[in-house]
Amino acid sequence: MPKPVTKPVTKPESRKGGADERQAGMSRQQLSGPLHDVSTDAGYAAPPPRMGFFTDTSICIGCKACEVACKEWNGVPDDGLTLTGMSYDNTAALGADTWRHVAFVEQPTAPPAAAPATDLGMPGFGPPDPQGGLEADAGVRWLMSSDVCKHCTHAACLDVCPTGALFRTEFGTVVVQPDVCNGCGYCVPACPYGVIDQRKEDGRVFKCTLCYDRLSVGEEPACAKACPTDSIQFGELDELRERAERRVEDLHSRGVDVARLYGQDPEDGVGGDGAFFLLLDEPEVYGLPPDPVVTTRDLPDIWRHVGKAAIGLLGVGAATFLGRRR
Amino acid sequence: MKEQRLVPDPDFSSYYGRSILKAPVWKQPDVPLYLYLGGLAGASAVLAEGAAASNRPALQRVARVSAAGGAALGTVALIHDLGRPERFLNMLRVFKPTSPLSVGSWILTPFAAFSSAALASDVTGLAPRIGRLAGVGAAALGPALATYTAALICNTAVPAWHEGYREMPFLFAGSGAAAAAGIAMIATPVDEAAPARRLALMGTAVEVAAGEQMQRRLGMVAEPYQQGRPGRFLNAAKALSVAAAAGTLLGGRSRAVSALAGLAYTGASVLTRFAVFQAGLASAKDPKYTVVPQRERVDRTLSR
Numbered sequence: 001m002p003k004p005v006t007k008p009v010t011k012p013e014s015r016k017g018g019a020d021e022r023q024a025g026m027s028r029q030q031l032s033g034p035l036h037d038v039s040t041d042a043g044y045a046a047p048p049p050r051m052g053f054f055t056d057t058s059i060c061i062g063c064k065a066c067e068v069a070c071k072e073w074n075g076v077p078d079d080g081l082t083l084t085g086m087s088y089d090n091t092a093a094l095g096a097d098t099w100r101h102v103a104f105v106e107q108p109t110a111p112p113a114a115a116p117a118t119d120l121g122m123p124g125f126g127p128p129d130p131q132g133g134l135e136a137d138a139g140v141r142w143l144m145s146s147d148v149c150k151h152c153t154h155a156a157c158l159d160v161c162p163t164g165a166l167f168r169t170e171f172g173t174v175v176v177q178p179d180v181c182n183g184c185g186y187c188v189p190a191c192p193y194g195v196i197d198q199r200k201e202d203g204r205v206f207k208c209t210l211c212y213d214r215l216s217v218g219e220e221p222a223c224a225k226a227c228p229t230d231s232i233q234f235g236e237l238d239e240l241r242e243r244a245e246r247r248v249e250d251l252h253s254r255g256v257d258v259a260r261l262y263g264q265d266p267e268d269g270v271g272g273d274g275a276f277f278l279l280l281d282e283p284e285v286y287g288l289p290p291d292p293v294v295t296t297r298d299l300p301d302i303w304r305h306v307g308k309a310a311i312g313l314l315g316v317g318a319a320t321f322l323g324r325r326r
Numbered sequence: 327m328k329e330q331r332l333v334p335d336p337d338f339s340s341y342y343g344r345s346i347l348k349a350p351v352w353k354q355p356d357v358p359l360y361l362y363l364g365g366l367a368g369a370s371a372v373l374a375e376g377a378a379a380s381n382r383p384a385l386q387r388v389a390r391v392s393a394a395g396g397a398a399l400g401t402v403a404l405i406h407d408l409g410r411p412e413r414f415l416n417m418l419r420v421f422k423p424t425s426p427l428s429v430g431s432w433i434l435t436p437f438a439a440f441s442s443a444a445l446a447s448d449v450t451g452l453a454p455r456i457g458r459l460a461g462v463g464a465a466a467l468g469p470a471l472a473t474y475t476a477a478l479i480c481n482t483a484v485p486a487w488h489e490g491y492r493e494m495p496f497l498f499a500g501s502g503a504a505a506a507a508g509i510a511m512i513a514t515p516v517d518e519a520a521p522a523r524r525l526a527l528m529g530t531a532v533e534v535a536a537g538e539q540m541q542r543r544l545g546m547v548a549e550p551y552q553q554g555r556p557g558r559f560l561n562a563a564k565a566l567s568v569a570a571a572a573g574t575l576l577g578g579r580s581r582a583v584s585a586l587a588g589l590a591y592t593g594a595s596v597l598t599r600f601a602v603f604q605a606g607l608a609s610a611k612d613p614k615y616t617v618v619p620q621r622e623r624v625d626r627t628l629s630r
Contacts, residue, residue: 031424084342086341086342092344093344095348103341105341156482156483159422159424159425160424160425160426160427160481160482161422161425162417162420162422162425162427162428162431163413163416163417163419163420163428164419164420164422165416180416180419181409181410181413181416182408182409182410182411182413182414182416182417183408183409183410183413184407184408184409184417184427185350185351185352185407185408185409186425186427186478186482188348188349188350188351189347189348189349189350189482189483189484189606189610190481190482190483191347191348191483192347192483193346194345194346194347194348194483195348196348197348197351198351198409202409203408203409203410204409204410205409282339282621284338284339284340284341284346284613284617284621285339285340285341286341287340287341287342287344287346287613288346289346289347289616289617289620290617290620290621290623290624291620291621291623291624292483292620295481295482295483295488296424296481298481298488298491299424299426299477299481301491302426302476302477302480302481302491302495303423303477305476305491305492305494305495305496306470306473306474306476306477306495308495308496309469309473309476309495309496309498309499310469310470310472310473310474310495310499311469312496312499312532313368313369313372313468313469313472313473313499313502313503314372314465314468314469316503316525316528316529316532317369317372317373317376317469317503317525318372318376319524320373320376320507320521320522320524320525320528321376321377321379321380321521323520323524324520325380325520326516326517326520
């Protein structure tokens with residue numbers, strides 16, 4: 001499958017002091033539901049097409065080139081080496097210093113009791129049994145998936161950011177401006193996917209920018225560039241969604257009924273993801289929420305309840321001065 | 327290396343039992359204390375204006391100190407919690423109704439100015455009219471200051487907070503009223519404290535009732551409120567509330583009983599805020615509270 005080549009796009013006329021202020025009002029901004037043109041909704045006059053990732057986990061080989069390329073290109077600091085015991089995954093999770101994370105899931109495909117327990121795997125002499133590797137692997141399904149920020153259509157992190165540090169780019173992606181972020185941390189528990197996090201020693205929050213700098217000069221993001229199997233595909237979101245539908249149909253026709261798309265549906269709780277996935281099991285198996293909903297969908301109702309409680313407090317407070325003086 | 331749970335709960339799937347959400351990075355005691363102080367300050371401003379209007383100078387003074395002091399300490403707690411405290415003014419570079427923290431900054435800033443101006447005028451006797459006007463301004467913003475913090479924590483993906491958004495504002499309003507009235511009962515002569523006693527009773531009743539209603543409605547997501555330290559804190563808060571209410575009803579005219587009851591009211595409010603905060607953290611850290619309700623929702627939709 002050829003990598004999509006994007007035409008260089010001209011720099012937006014007003015990036016700073018523009019997008020975040022324009023997004024400040026709730027008037028035009030929709031809080032949930034399908035929204036085709038996120039950039040126009042955010043205030044861009046003539047934005048380029050919305051760009052995104054389609055991560056096809058069925059062809060991920062777990063090489064972690066995406067993790068390395070991301071760290072290298074974006075100068076993301078080292079976050080320690082721990083042995084997690086979670087298969088080949090010693091990265092553990094997305095975070096302030098991990099913007100791509102390859103998950104490894106080992107699943108037994110046959111009941112363990114059915115396997116004859118004879119070979120204890122003791123070291124011996126001579127070359128290994130040429131069939132041994134295959135035999136040993138039989139009965140295990142290995143799922144690998146490169147996770148990333150979803151660049152939601154309705155991004156809770158962006159909605160709740162009180163400083164305007166998080167903003168919507170002309171490509172429809174969601175990016176933190178590190179020179180504005182004051183480390184309030186509100187975006188961290190707001191994200192329904194647990195993506196954005198605070199860098200403890202720095203105080204500010206960090207996450208995937210979908211390589212905003214590379215997109216601005218017509219390059220594809222570092223992870224997609226480095227992916228040797230095209231598991232990570234970058235391109236115009238509309239085109240990626242069509243491509244993903246075809247891929248699922250193809251897999252289903254070849255008997256892989258477990259293939260399903262995750263995050264591609266504009267009707268879902270976040271209005272669809274800018275970075276979506278083809279998975280081979282339920283999302284929670286990969287550490288993804290099965291039905292995420294942007295918290296701000298309920299915010300008008302939350303404010304209504306707050307308003308009632310505030311008026312109630314004022315009323316009760318006033319009423320306590322009625323009645324007997326002592 | 328920290329010990330990690332590698333065997334997931336058998337009732338639901340997860341990725342090695344790891345949390346899906348990132349737990350809030352908000353620090354303790356800063357943020358739960360701010361929840362308490364915001365409620366204390368906001369409700370105190372209402373109490374202060376009532377006292378001023380009904381000519382209760384001692385109650386007015388105490389409530390004005392609580393309002394201004396709570397706002398000042400709360401601001402310090404909030405700024406201390408920032409990852410980049412020197413950039414706290416960035417909070418005021420935009421106004422975003424989608425961000426309760428932004429809205430709250432725009433409530434807290436004028437509230438702190440109004441309540442401290444009202445206190446300064448009350449203490450010095452200077453510019454009494456402007457002082458009263460500032461006091462009215464603080465009393466108008468006070469209920470918003472005491473309740474917006476419910477929107478702040480509920481407008482997150484944290485299950486125990488978000489799912490409780492219908493009751494949380496009332497819980498916070500009641501808790502703030504009980505805290506403010508409790509402090510007023512400690513420091514005001516009983517002759518002037520009748521409104522504080524009534525407000526404390528009402529506040530603590532709403533606080534307990536809203537909490538109970540929330541836990542009934544949340545089902546399994548209420549577990550973090552019932553288990554571990556948050557559960558113990560809430561039980562202690564309830565016991566303090568009952569004792570305080572009994573003390574108020576039976577011995578409210580005694581200075582000593584009144585002060586003890588006031589201490590119990592405000593102590594219950596502190597415990598409740600820490601319990602709510604910690605229950606939220608617990609619900610974010612356990613993938614069960616994210617996966618199980620969402621999985622049920624998906625299965626319901628699919629079966630339709």
